[in-house]
Amino acid sequence: xxxxxxxxxxxxPLLWQLRASFLVGDALVGQGAAIHGSPxxxxxxxxxxxxxxxxxxxxxxxALLGLVTTGLTLVLAVPCAYGLRHLKSRLQPAVSAxxxxxxxxxxxxxxxxxxxxxxxxxxxxxxxxxxxxxxGLSLPLAILLLRAAIADLPPExxxxxxxxxxxxxxxxxxxxxxxxxxxxxxxGLLVFLSSWNExxxxxxxxxxxxxxxxPAAMGRIASSSVYTIPYGPYAAATVLGSLPLLLLVLVFxxxxxxxxxxxxxxx
Amino acid sequence: xxxxxxPLLWMAPALLLLGLVFLWPWVHYCWLSFHASSLxxxxxxxxxxxxxxxxxxxxxxxxxxxxxxxxxxxxxVGLELGLGLLIALLLHRPSRGxxxxxxxxxxxxxxxxxxxxxxxxxILNDPxxxxxxxxxxxxxxxxxxxxxxxxxxxxxxxxxxxxxTPFVAIILLAGLQSIPRDLEExxxxxxxxxWTVLRRLQWPLLTPYVSLALLFRxxxxxxxxxxxxxxxxxxPAGSTESLASYAYLQAMRFLDxxxxxTLMLATFLMVLVLSLLWLGGMRLVGARR
Amino acid sequence: MTGLLLDHxxxxxxxxxxxxQLDLHxxxxxxVALLGPxxxxxxxxxxxxxxxxxxxxGRIVLDGHDISQMDPGQRRVGMVFQSYALYPHLTxxxxxxxxxxxxGVPSTDREERLARILALLQLEDLRLRRPSQISxxxxxxxxxxxxxxxxxxxxxxxxxxxxxxxQLREELRPELRRLLSSGGYPVLYVTHxxxxxxxxxxxxxxxxxxxxxxxxDPRELYGNPANRFVASFIGRPAINLFPPQGGRQLAVRxxxxxxVETDGFPAQLLRAEWSGSQQVLWLESAAGLxxxxxxxAPGPPSSLRLQWHPNDALAFDERTGERLLQSEQAWSRxxxxxLQQ
Numbered sequence: 001x002x003x004x005x006x007x008x009x010x011x012x013p014l015l016w017q018l019r020a021s022f023l024v025g026d027a028l029v030g031q032g033a034a035i036h037g038s039p040x041x042x043x044x045x046x047x048x049x050x051x052x053x054x055x056x057x058x059x060x061x062x063a064l065l066g067l068v069t070t071g072l073t074l075v076l077a078v079p080c081a082y083g084l085r086h087l088k089s090r091l092q093p094a095v096s097a098x099x100x101x102x103x104x105x106x107x108x109x110x111x112x113x114x115x116x117x118x119x120x121x122x123x124x125x126x127x128x129x130x131x132x133x134x135x136g137l138s139l140p141l142a143i144l145l146l147r148a149a150i151a152d153l154p155p156e157x158x159x160x161x162x163x164x165x166x167x168x169x170x171x172x173x174x175x176x177x178x179x180x181x182x183x184x185x186x187x188g189l190l191v192f193l194s195s196w197n198e199x200x201x202x203x204x205x206x207x208x209x210x211x212x213x214x215p216a217a218m219g220r221i222a223s224s225s226v227y228t229i230p231y232g233p234y235a236a237a238t239v240l241g242s243l244p245l246l247l248l249v250l251v252f253x254x255x256x257x258x259x260x261x262x263x264x265x266x267x
Numbered sequence: 268x269x270x271x272x273x274p275l276l277w278m279a280p281a282l283l284l285l286g287l288v289f290l291w292p293w294v295h296y297c298w299l300s301f302h303a304s305s306l307x308x309x310x311x312x313x314x315x316x317x318x319x320x321x322x323x324x325x326x327x328x329x330x331x332x333x334x335x336x337x338x339x340x341x342x343x344v345g346l347e348l349g350l351g352l353l354i355a356l357l358l359h360r361p362s363r364g365x366x367x368x369x370x371x372x373x374x375x376x377x378x379x380x381x382x383x384x385x386x387x388x389x390i391l392n393d394p395x396x397x398x399x400x401x402x403x404x405x406x407x408x409x410x411x412x413x414x415x416x417x418x419x420x421x422x423x424x425x426x427x428x429x430x431x432t433p434f435v436a437i438i439l440l441a442g443l444q445s446i447p448r449d450l451e452e453x454x455x456x457x458x459x460x461x462w463t464v465l466r467r468l469q470w471p472l473l474t475p476y477v478s479l480a481l482l483f484r485x486x487x488x489x490x491x492x493x494x495x496x497x498x499x500x501x502x503p504a505g506s507t508e509s510l511a512s513y514a515y516l517q518a519m520r521f522l523d524x525x526x527x528x529t530l531m532l533a534t535f536l537m538v539l540v541l542s543l544l545w546l547g548g549m550r551l552v553g554a555r556r
Numbered sequence: 557m558t559g560l561l562l563d564h565x566x567x568x569x570x571x572x573x574x575x576x577q578l579d580l581h582x583x584x585x586x587x588v589a590l591l592g593p594x595x596x597x598x599x600x601x602x603x604x605x606x607x608x609x610x611x612x613x614g615r616i617v618l619d620g621h622d623i624s625q626m627d628p629g630q631r632r633v634g635m636v637f638q639s640y641a642l643y644p645h646l647t648x649x650x651x652x653x654x655x656x657x658x659x660g661v662p663s664t665d666r667e668e669r670l671a672r673i674l675a676l677l678q679l680e681d682l683r684l685r686r687p688s689q690i691s692x693x694x695x696x697x698x699x700x701x702x703x704x705x706x707x708x709x710x711x712x713x714x715x716x717x718x719x720x721x722x723q724l725r726e727e728l729r730p731e732l733r734r735l736l737s738s739g740g741y742p743v744l745y746v747t748h749x750x751x752x753x754x755x756x757x758x759x760x761x762x763x764x765x766x767x768x769x770x771x772x773d774p775r776e777l778y779g780n781p782a783n784r785f786v787a788s789f790i791g792r793p794a795i796n797l798f799p800p801q802g803g804r805q806l807a808v809r810x811x812x813x814x815x816v817e818t819d820g821f822p823a824q825l826l827r828a829e830w831s832g833s834q835q836v837l838w839l840e841s842a843a844g845l846x847x848x849x850x851x852x853a854p855g856p857p858s859s860l861r862l863q864w865h866p867n868d869a870l871a872f873d874e875r876t877g878e879r880l881l882q883s884e885q886a887w888s889r890x891x892x893x894x895l896q897q
Contacts, residue, residue, distance in 0.1 A: 002357055003368060010372050013429065016397055017386050076281040083277030088270050095278075102289050104483055106490020106538065108511045109531045112518050113292035136288030139281055156641035159608045160702075164655030165629030168273060174654065178645045197379040199493045204519065215381040215493070222385050222497045231389045238382050249377045253370035256377075260434070261441035 014242070020235035021045070044236035053209045053217065055237050059244070061127055062196055062214045069134040069195040070188045073142050076135060077187070078180070081146035082172055096144070103140035110137070111200040118205050127211045133201055138191045145190075145262050149183035150176060186259030189252055196245065214241045293535070299528035306522050319529040328505065328513065329530065333537070336509045339420075340488035343427045347484060348477065350428065351435030356465070358436065359443045369437075376433035384497035387426045388413070416506035419499055423507050427494055431487075435480045442476030443469060478549045482542060489538050510534040557620060559583040560605070560710055560742040564614035567604055567766075574600045576766045577614070582742035587733075588771075589745045589757035593789070597766040598746040599638075602712045605744065606633050618710055629655075634703030635712040638719070640695050642687040642702075649674075649683040652702050673701045692720050693728065700735070711736065711743045717752060729755045750790060762786050784877035787870055793836050793847045798891060800874040806884075806891050810836065812868035813848035820863035821895035825856055842895050863892065 022040045048055040084095060114133050115124075123129035153176065161171045177184075199215040206216055218241075221234055249256065303315040323329055358369055375383070390396050391412035399409040413419050446469060454468055492511040495501055501508035501516070508516075510530065518527035565578040575597050582588045590598040603609040605616055607628035616624045623631050642651050649670060656666045674680045677697045682690055687698070696716055703711060716732075717725045733756050736743050747753050753760050754774045762769040762777065762785070770782040774790075781787035787795050787807050796813065798806045814820075823841035828850070835850040841862065850856050869888035871880040 003362075006354060006357060007368070007371060009429070010375055010433070013383070013386060013390060014374070014378075016390055020389065020397070076284060079277040080281035083274035086274040086277075088274075091271060091275075101542075102285065104486045104542065105289075106487055106511070108490045108492040109514070109534055110288065110292045111515070112524065112527055112531060113295040114288070116295060117287070117291070132284070133288055136284045139285055140289075143281065154639060154641065156637045156639050157643060159603075159606075159628075160635070160637060160641040160643075161654075162608060162628040163606060163633065163635055163706075164702075165627075165658050166654075167629075168277075170658055174658075175643060193377055197381075199379070199381050199496075200515065215379050218379070218381040218385055219497060222381075222388070231392075234385060235389065238386055241382055242378055245377050245379075246374060249373055250367075250370050253366065253373060256373065257369065257437055257441075260437050 017235045017238045017242075020231060021239045023232060044232040045240070047233040048237045048240065051233070053212055055217075055240055057210060058212055058214055058217045059241065061211060062241075063244070065127055065130055065134070065213060066192045066195040068128055069131040069138070070192045072131050072135040073138045073191045074184060074188055077139055077142035077146055078177065078184070079172065080139070081143045081150055082176060084143065084147050085150045096147070099140040099144055103144060107137045108200045111204055114201055115204045124205055125208050125211060127206070127213075130202060130205055130213075131195075134195045134198060135191075137198075138194055142187050142191055145187045145259060146180065146183060148262055149180055153179055182255070182258070183262070185252070186255040186262070189248065189256050190259045193245070193248075193256075293532075296528040296532045296535070299525055300532050302525050304524040305526070310522065310524075312525070315525070319526050322526060323529050323533060328508075329510075329533070331505070332508050332510050332513045335420075335507065336489060336491070336511075336534075339424065339427075339491060339507075339509065340485055343424045343431075344481060344484045344488055346424065346428045347432045347435045348481065350432045351439055351480070354432065354436035355439035355443055358440050369440075372436065373433045375430050376437075378430075380430060380493035381497050383430060384426065384494045387422070388498050391422055413499060414503060416503055419503060420507055423494065423498060426498060427488070427491065430494075431484060435484060438476055438480040439473060442473045446472050474552075478545075482545055485545070486538055486542060489534070489541070510537075557581075557617070559586070559619070560744070561617040562601075562605070562614070563617060565601070565604060565611060565616060566613040567600060567609060568612045569609075574766050575604065578768050580761060580768065580771065582744060584742055585737060585740050586759070587736055587743040587745055587757045589747055589753035589760045590763055591747060591750065591753045591760050591789075592763035592769075594748060596763040598748075598763055599714055600766075601763070602635070602714050602744060602746055605710070606635050606712055607631050632706065632709040633712060634706050634708030634710070636696075636699045636703050636714065636716045638715040640687075640699040640716075640719070642695060642698055644687055647684050647686055648679060648690070648698050651687070651698060652705050655702070655706060669705055673705050676704075677701045693724055696720065696728070700732075704739075708739075709741055711739065711741055713743070713745045715746055715748070717747070717749070725752070732756065750792065762789060764789070781870065782879055784872040784879075787872070793849075795870075796843075796846045796848075798843045801891065801894070803874050804880055804887060805872045805874050806887060807870045807872065808864050808868060810847040811849045812864045813846065814863050814865075815848075815860045816863040817861070819896075820861035821892060823860060823862050825858050825860070828856060843891075864888070 021044050022042070023044075084092065087095070110133075117133075118124045118129070121129075123132070157175055157179070158171055161175045166174060196213075197215060198213075199219060202213045202216040203219050206212055209220075212220065218234075218237070221237070299312070300319050301314060301316065302312045303318065304310065304312040354372060358365065358372070362368075390398055393399055393409050393411050393414050396412070398412065402408075402410055411418055412422050450468060451464055454464055459467070490511050491509045492515065495507055495509050495512045496515070499507045501512050511534065514527050514530040514534065517523045517530060560580075560582040562578050562580040565575055565580075566573070567575040578601065580588070590601055592598050600609060604611055607623070607626060611624050614624075615622055618631070643654065646654065652673060653666050653670055656669070661669075670683075674683060677700065679694070679697055679701060682694060682698075687695055690698070696719070699716070713736075717728065720728070729752065736745075736756070745753075745757055747756075757774075759771060759773055760777055761771045764785050770777060770786045772780075777786055777790045781790065784797070784805065784807070788797065791809060793810050795807045795809050798808070821841060821843075823839040823846060825837060826840050826845075827838040829836040829838070830852065832852065834852055835856070837848050837850050837856055839846045839848065839860075839862070846862070848862070866885040866888035869884055869891075871884045871887050872878065873880055
């Protein structure tokens with residue numbers, strides 16, 4: 001019973017969206033009472049996929065940016081976590097504390113400075129350039145998660161590898177990274193999610209419509225007049241934009257949960 | 268220190284980007300907050316002493332937004348904690364399909380805030396949203412979900428609670444699962460019921476998880492932006508505006524970058540001070556144990 | 557000089573002295589066991605010799621070459637870790653040959669050496685398994701094989717038996733001993749188990765608190781300990797320490813206590829521990845709790861009188877624990893007399 005209630009609480013708003021996405025615009029906003037008898041239609045989906053920007057383009061942008069961000073974050077975070085683990089001096093706890101502080105900070109507050117940076121460096125309206133701030137903002141959490149995972153590896157493995165003649169780069173490449181695979185997956189998923197969902201920076205860096213990411217495209221719809229939001233197409237966009245994430249969460253929930261949990265236990 | 272040279276080299280690329288993203292904005296905002304940079308100056312940046320800070324102190328809208336942000340963060344995080352604990356206890360109980368349930372519960376957290384903010388805006392639409400359609404079909408007049416300040420505020424909190432409770436629940440679930448089973452079994456052998464187990468065993472051992480989840484959520488709630496921007500736009504009559512959305516407005520609508528930077532810096536400092544107070548408080552509680 | 561020489565080896569870390577001026581020579585083909593309680597510096601010694609932990613002072617010389625500053629990978633040292641430290645993501649064959657691959661040994665050469673080691677250790681059938689898919693004893697052999705494949709000039713083993721059950725340990729001991737002595741290189745073997753040290757090593761080095769206490773063959777350590785620590789650490793059941801008198805402390809091994817009709821001093825039986833071939837008696841006396849040996853049958857009387865031969869007592873300085881050799885016999889008589897009153 002409690003479980004059903006929990007499911008209803010979590011999913012009902014989404015199911016409402018799903019239903020709305022199949023109703024014609026008039027039935028949605030025109031006369032509320034008329035909803036019951038409304039005919040079902042695919043018109044909304046046709047509208048968003050064929051619209052400007054096409055939703056397909058938007059989803060592609062988000063996915064591409066998410067993948068590049070995830071890759072960049074991991075490429076930077078793995079060596080950093082490895083180095084952090086091997087720091088001997090008092091820098092170790094200091095850097096860790098600073099990273100924790102950075103991971104907690106509400107990143108929306110950085111948007112103005114980052115926008116300024118984008119202007120100076122000529123990065124505005126370049127989709128993949130967004131991966132720089134995204135990776136930067138994801139790094140603290142990624143580094144902390146990976147450092148915890150590296151600390152969990154038995155230290156003798158690296159000792160044995162040193163005796164086998166592996167230098168530190170080879171140890172990272174042949175011993176540490178392969179053993180980190182599960183943590184890399186869960187960390188990568190969290191980074192991908194946060195990139196997929198990021199709004200204020202995408203909103204300010206991107207203005208050309210063919211470059212918009214999903215949240216930025218949503219924002220653009222919302223900023224049209226309050227009374228004329230095309231809810232039907234919007235609901236269709238919601239459904240299509242949520243589907244990849246739903247799949248990701250359902251398939252990889254174990255990894256996502258373990259990523260979050262690691263952060264809590266080791267943080 | 269010399270032994271640290273190689274590790275520092277490993278860390279250098281990441282630290283460089285971190286510095287650019289996390290340290291440079293502080294410097295930039297500090298500098299900008301002592302300059303006028305707006306439409307009035309033709310977007311040129313001119314030093315103006317402490318004028319921005321003076322304006323901040325006298326800006327009723329800033330203080331109102333600060334109060335609203337604190338209130339929003341306090342109430343929504345409080346609700347998330349209570350509800351999150353309930354959900355965590357529910358998910359902790361062994362049952363079939365627990366993994367699937369956990370995944371489904373996690374969905375609101377994983378979805379983009381922007382997407383669901385607009386979703387809520389439609390669901391709560393007055394008078395055409397499905398909730399009001401339901402109310403009207405029961406023969407009542409539509410409820411002003413997003414048109415009167417007090418209800419709008421309440422439903423903004425609700426939308427935030429809906430989205431972020433799963434996060435808190437998963438953290439607390441991790442805490443519950445870190446408690447060895449034998450401890451609970453030992454307590455049950457002495458005749459303890461659910462409530463005693465929760466109060467005497469689980470809650471005390473959850474404290475570090477609770478404090479981490481609270482710290483994280485409070486800091487994030489302080490920067491609430493996506494939801495406000497897309498659900499209410501700060502309205503009605505500024506009643507749901509947050510510090511972050513006010514700062515955004517100053518920069519992107521009024522193009523007053525100097526003042527926007529001042530607002531952000533002030534918010535920075537508030538988060539910093541509150542976090543340190545929180546950590547200090549936690550340490551005090553920890554020390555008393 | 558050939559073999560391994562530790563010359564004033566000292567390691568300090570985090571404000572503590574973990575190893576203090578260790579001097580030790582291990583000849584080619586010789587196996588020396590490092591024995592001591594946990595935290596005494598046994599493992600640290602191995603790690604310093606292997607180059608995994610830095611040396612603070614002193615030298616490590618292998619076959620006449622000072623290797624103190626070399627990278628671990630260049631020292632031609634084979635090491636078996638207590639946890640075996642096999643790479644969990646690699647197969648047995650890959651575990652064995654990773655080092656050779658990194659060093660750029662050609663694959664034909666690699667295969668040949670691998671085949672030889674697999675045959676020697678009877679691991680041929682396991683070459684494609686991963687460490688998690690093989691038994692503890694097999695893992696130990698793989699770890700040993702990895703060390704041997706390096707063609708080491710020195711072999712280091714850190715409690716290689718401690719993860720195995722007691723029976724397997726006994727079975728493997730002679731096999732390991734044969735393997736180690738056939739190599740012709742010096743062997744340092746860390747253990748906290750006296751039986752293992754006695755069974756495997758030519759000489760035993762006893763360590764306590766980072767200091768070398770005594771080096772010698774097992775009989776010497778047992779019969780002629782250099783100090784109180786060695787006397788009480790070596791030998792089970794443990795040696796009887798009598799209450800100190802006049803700055804010295806006497807100790808008598810349990811098997812040297814005898815039951816006598818007259819003379820001697822009185823003691824009450826507290827408990828008898830039967831162990832098959834004999835019994836250990838726990839006795840209460842004016843000198844406190846004592847242990848002695850008794851034949852397996854018949855049952856001991858509940859009270860008896862004890863005596864020992866004055867030659868069998870060992871005397872130590874009460875404060876420093878150093879052995880006092882001069883007048884052990886006279887002190888022994890004094891002590892018995894005082895216990896009689």
